[in-house]
Amino acid sequence: MPIPDAPAPITIDDLDADRPVPAGFRVLDVREDDEWAAGHVPGAVHIPMGELPARVEELPEEELIVVCRSGGRSARASAWLNSTGFDAYNLEGGLSAWQRAGLPLTTDGGREPTVL
Structure with missing residues (x-):
């Protein structure tokens, strides 16, 4: 059985600074807990990459923009998600x-967000 074509990755230039997550999309952050706690996209879903197969039922039905720190883990997660029937796009360059x-980041504790 052939591997389905992966959607083209999304780049920062594809996003709008005023509304960085397009309508109908949701950000899926596949970084580890400490990376998430340091800073993440507002409204993102957090499922570490290693937990993704066991937690796939938690994913929203929207198209997914998958992120990690630099784009490597999220590329692998996107490929896996696409092979299982999701519409997932890797964010090139990651968070x-x-x-x-200069796109928005937040933390759950009110600290100044950063990307680890």
């Missing part, structure tokens, strides 16, 4: 590129 572009 490091997101932060450099």
Whole structure:
């Protein structure tokens, strides 16, 4: 059986600074807990990559923009998600590129967000 074509990755240039997550999309953050706690995209879903197969039922039905720190883990997670029937797009450059572009980040504890 052929592997389905993966959707093209999303780049920072594809996103709008005023509304960085397009309508119909949801951000899936596959970083570890300490990385998430340091800073994440507002409204994102957090499922560490290693837990993704066991927690796939927690994913929203929207199309997914998958992020990690630099884009490597999220590329692998996106490929896996696409092979299981989801519409997932890797964010090239990850949250490091997101932060450099000045797009919004938040923390659950009110601290100044950063990307680990």
